[in-house]
Amino acid sequence: MPLVVALLCIAAFFAVAVLAAALGQRRDPTTTVYAASLAISTVLLLTALAHLIAGGPTLSVRMPFGLPVLGAHFRLDALSAFFLIVIDLGGAVASLYALGYGRHEDAPMRVLPYYPAFLAAMNLVVLADDAFAFLLSWEFMSLSSWAIVISHHREPANVRAAYIYLLMACFGTLSLLLAFGLLAGANGSFAFASIRGAEHTAWASGLAIILVLIGAGSKAGLVPLHVWLPLAHPAAPSHASALLSGVMTKVGVYAFIRIVFDLIGSPSPWFGLVVLAIGGITAFLGVLYALMQHDLKRLLAYHTVENIGIIFIGLGLALAFRANGIYFAAALAFTGALFHVFNHSVFKSLLFFGAGAVLTATHERDMERLGGLIHRMPKTAIAFLIGCMAISALPPLNGFVSEWLTFQAILASPQLPQWGLKLTIPAVGALLALSAALAAACFVKAFGTTFLGRPRTPAAANAVEVDRFSLAAMFILAGLCVFAGILPGIVIDGLAPAVAQLVGGVMPKQSAMAWLTIVPVEQSRSSYNGLIIFVFMVSSGTLTALAIHRFATRATRRSDIWDCGFPLDAPQTQYTPSSFAQPIRRVFGTVVFRVHEVLDMPQPGDTRAGHFGVRVIDPVWRFGYGPLARGIGWLAKHFDRLQFLTIRSYLTLVFCALILLLVVVAAWR
Amino acid sequence: MAMIFGFLYELALQGVQMFIVVLIAPLVMGVTRKVRAHLLRRIGPPLLQPYFDIWKLMHKEAVLAHNASWIYRVAPYFVFAVTWVAAALIPTYASGLLFSWSADLIAIVALLGTARFSLALAGMDVGTAFGGLGSSREMMIASLAEPAMLLIVFTVALVAGTTQLSSIAALFSTAAVGLRVSLALALFAMMFVGIAENARIPIDNPATHLELTMVHEAMVLEYSGRHLAMIEAAAQVKLVLYFSLIICLFVPFGMATGERSLAAFAFAMAVYLAKLFVLAALLPVGETALAKMRVFRYPVFLGGAFAAGALAVFLLFVSRGF
Incomplete structure (x- = not known):
């Protein structure tokens, strides 16, 4: 019963998304969408909470869609119920917040249809019980959240953020796909129940854990795969930022727990x-x-x-x-x-x-x-x-x-x-x-x-x-x-x-x-x-306050700031975030970020303004992604030649590739 | 009836501990100042001067800046209350008190973090350069001292098999633990952390009048009247807290751990107070021998504490015998 309710709620989310897309051209559906999301999330939250507290049994259901031989399996166990609570608590509160905040959106239709779809996809991921349904919902979650990240698309920084997010999401899903491939084995049993029951060689499970660390870790934000988070999360509207940062990263954690702790067994x-x-x-x-x-x-x-x-x-x-x-x-x-x-x-x-x-x-x-x-x-x-x-x-x-x-x-x-x-x-x-x-x-x-x-x-x-x-x-x-x-x-x-x-x-x-x-x-x-x-x-x-008010004078006077006798009126004389962080930047940052402070002080008598700058080198971009991107560019440039060959050369290439693959297959057996 | 009486007895014992740390705190500070003055060939203020100072401050009008918010007004009381709770939970004269299990050593360290957090916010409330400077440096010192403190906690917990201060004190006051390299290293680290956390020389100078050398004092520069009295009292309680922690972890001998008669408690209390005043007299000996450090020398000082703590923990992970 709770599983059916949950799946119905997810269907309702999708219905809201479709309706918002269809009706949104005529009138502004902001309030309707968020109110509906709030209601559906609350139902899901209460269902999951009741299931977890009552210690309900593990429920599973097989739906007649998805891959022909496989179908689509869904399962509600204690772990899924806990993550459903996390997702739908976040979803419900974000929807409530958006009832007020969402009205300030300039182009609401760039967010509204994707918002319920995003919630639905996150819920589906934690309910999925076979690799196909899991990856499909996972990818759907990535895409719908990508659409929200790029909703303020007129700012170039946001477009770049969304591009990097999309790259990382594709890469992550690829890793998970390979991990499931390894775990499913040669027979291709993609249902989680059969993966769980199967014996995995140490070699396959080790490789799968590394792949899951990359795939789920890129969604959750493990260093050095975190680079998209600080770009994409601020780009989205704030209620969606809360979902991206507070909830979607947890779906990444869920994927890690589900695969490593549950499916692989005992690494x-x-x-x-x-x-x-x-x-x-x-x-x-x-x-x-x-x-x-x-x-x-x-x-x-x-x-x-x-x-x-x-x-x-x-x-x-x-x-x-x-x-x-x-x-x-x-x-x-x-x-x-x-x-x-x-x-x-x-x-x-x-x-x-x-x-x-x-x-x-x-x-x-x-x-x-x-x-x-x-x-x-x-x-x-x-x-x-x-x-x-x-x-x-x-x-x-x-x-x-x-x-x-x-x-x-x-x-x-x-x-x-x-x-x-x-x-x-x-x-x-x-x-x-x-x-x-x-x-x-x-x-x-x-x-x-x-x-x-x-x-x-x-x-x-x-x-x-x-x-x-x-x-x-x-x-x-x-x-x-x-x-x-x-x-x-x-x-x-x-x-x-x-x-x-x-x-x-x-x-x-x-x-x-x-x-x-x-x-x-x-x-x-x-x-x-x-x-x-x-x-x-x-x-x-x-007790302290009472004692003070009993024994001390209550005389209080409002006055100017004292500041050791030299109060300066300009608010610029306050400590700024950068100056607050300066001691820590000096202590830790010089090693990790090679922080370099540049002070440009004009000579006495010179009237130009002084200038103070801080240069921070992000080691992940400088030593990780920078060389990687350049390497890919270099490879692409050199592979570019293959695009302009004669038909004979192409046929030779195809033939060689075929031989190579056959050799690999022969060696594998 | 006997059960209710027993409960009230336990409650009274806990109450004595709770109030002794507050009532004794200004005196401990007075002893420290007096010894320091003597070492500097001065006569120094009377031993009871800190009590007079607090009383005087309480009867002065409190001056608030026009833009001071409620955080500025609440913070002194909050800081005092949290420091007091933390100090009251450290076994001073007896182990196994009524509420001794409600927070372990990690929680007590974290409670001090809560107090520091709110004081740092109060320093930034009015929006002056000095307040921000003090808060920023205080948080930097904390970010260096807190990991060192937690490594001390790890060391002690690995030796004792518990993070419960009451159990640690009961175990360490027997001869079963003996002299250990790891505990010596932890004591060394603890002294460094205590000096940094209590804003003593060489990290900070509580008597300074030169603004740019102040850390803690810069943060509370705007305070006056009863608010300042609370902050001073909190600082004094915090000093007692660190002394009590050193006593409880490293010299718990004489603490009432088994017998629950009044005579045993009275004896244990006398021993505790004696140890407290010895520590209070020892602190200025170190202080007068050193000069205050530059701000960016702190990482070296606290890094030493961190390294000592880390070494102690690694030794214990290698063998529980160290």
Whole structure:
């Protein structure tokens, strides 16, 4: 029943998309489309939530379309149900936000038909139960999101972003296609049930994992495949940015979990090491990139890269523990990863909504031109602040809980027998700690320069608060950040069926613990109670405030800024995002980005303006994609000759190719 | 009846711990200043001067800039409250208190991060160059100190098999752990991190009056009156917190771990206070021997702490015997 409801909802999404495309020429269907998306997403969300909480059985259905011999298989298990919740929570809140935000769109028809189709495709990916349906929905998801990315097509930067996204998406799907080909074997059994049942050689499963890391990792944003995220996510309208960054990257994570944990079965622990190392590097580089940005939405997109790294650290730990049969630690690491998937989808959507609100109010994304918005947009500021604190992993909010679980899993790692893992895991732990601290710095910068201080431009000085729908969407997510932070046990218990299904172990049942504490292994080992901490913070804060108001004078005077006696009126004298990041840029950036600061100071007496510039070299473009693109160009130029041959030469070429292929086939057998 | 009485007894023990860290904090700061003054051949302020300062600040009018937002007004209370909660959760004189399990060492480090985050925002609220400078440098120092701190946490947790401070203290106060290379390295790193986090020389100078050398003080430059009193008190509690952490992790001997009689607790409290004042007297000895560093020398200083912590963790991953 839940599966049928889910599929019907997906069909409804498609119907909305078609109707929007058909009717949109006559009247503006903005409200209708978003209201319908909101309703359908809510139904899907509730269905999946009920299925997960009730511990419903695994359901599957075979539809009579798709490949003739295969059909189309769909399946709803605990893992799919969890990801359905993530997708449809994001979808529902984004639709609610878009009820207000979507009205500011200049050309609504460039977004409206693709939006429900995009939601439908993401839902289909997590329900698909054969390789064909999976890849088809995956590609549909890529294309519909591509259409949204290019909706503001008059800006050249967006066209370039969409082009790079399309390239990366094609490349990713190709990798997944090859991975499925390897896993399906010579008989071509593409249904997930038969892939799951089949024996895979170590060689095939190893190669498949690498291909999945490339295919799913390019969607999720693993370094060095992350390059499209910071270009494409800011290009889309903000509610779609939230979906791209908060939700679609999670579908990439889903693909990785589904194929590596579920379909391949039990790979060698060394793949855990690979995933861990990539995750650690991704987390660290992601946050360093984010610190260098001064475009608010691009900063958020780079932070997605960091958080994906954290999720993959958890997944890598889970792989390593599971392969060694240490199931309690595997469950701990996997729960941490899934919890972070949920958390990140919540606070990243919230932050993108906030960035969208700032964009609506000021038409600015550049933090160097904002400031002081807390006075003009007080409600947005509160929601955005909660998002910033949650993503910086500060207790008592939710981001801390998932990082805490990951740290606890790292502390279980001395039990692993492999030396390579033993030495890698503490290094990854240090990287994780470093990225958590840098994330806090980055969000002090983001919130401090956007909402605090004095407005740097008239646009920022004259901003107005956004509409009710946008505010409602932001406050729902902020509420979830607080809820999951102070009552994490409920979320952990909700994740338990998915964890049990994939790693074979579970964490102790959290709702049975006294005082709603979360206990990863046992009480004497480690425990954390968000609720008590929250109550303590509130009560000690109240006590302090009461004491101060009882014993201290309440005299307060408003005055000019003191600033050590030399207040300067120009708002340009404030710290900017670039100056805020300067110490960290000097400390870390000189190594990673070869940051070079150029100061051009005129001689005394010279009246020209001084100039200060920062040159940042992105190592991924400089040493990865740059040479790659040049290599492809060089190859294409030289292959160009083959285009102008005589018919005899062509026939010879065809003949040689045929012989070569026959030799390969003969050697293979 | 006995159960209710027992619960109230436990609650009172937790309450004593909660209030002792706040009440003793200005005195600890006073001892530090006095010893420092003596080392500099000065007489120095009276031991109780920090109490007088806070009392005086509370009765001065608070001056706010015209564009100060609610963050600026709430931050001092929030920072104080969060630091206080973190300090109250570290076992000082007894392990196994009523709420000792509600946060482990990782959570306490993160709570300090929450306090730092809000203070850094408050520094940026008015929109001055000094505030931004202070916030930016404070976050840079934190981004170097926090990973080092977590490696210390890893070291201790790997030796003890737990991140629960109460269990760690109970285990370390027995002779079972013995002298270990990894713990020595962790202590070394802990001292560096503590100096950086508490804005002491050579990272920062709490007594400076030259704006460009300030980090923490630049961030709170605009504060006055009761708000400044709260921030000063929070800084004092944070110093006690780090002293307590060093005591709890590295010299927990004398802590009441088993017997739950009043006499045992009183003895443990006396031992704790003695250790606290010894540490408070030792801090300025190091401070007077050093000069403040340039800002971009900090990575070397804190990198040393990080390297020591990393070495300790790697040693433990190689063998639990180190």
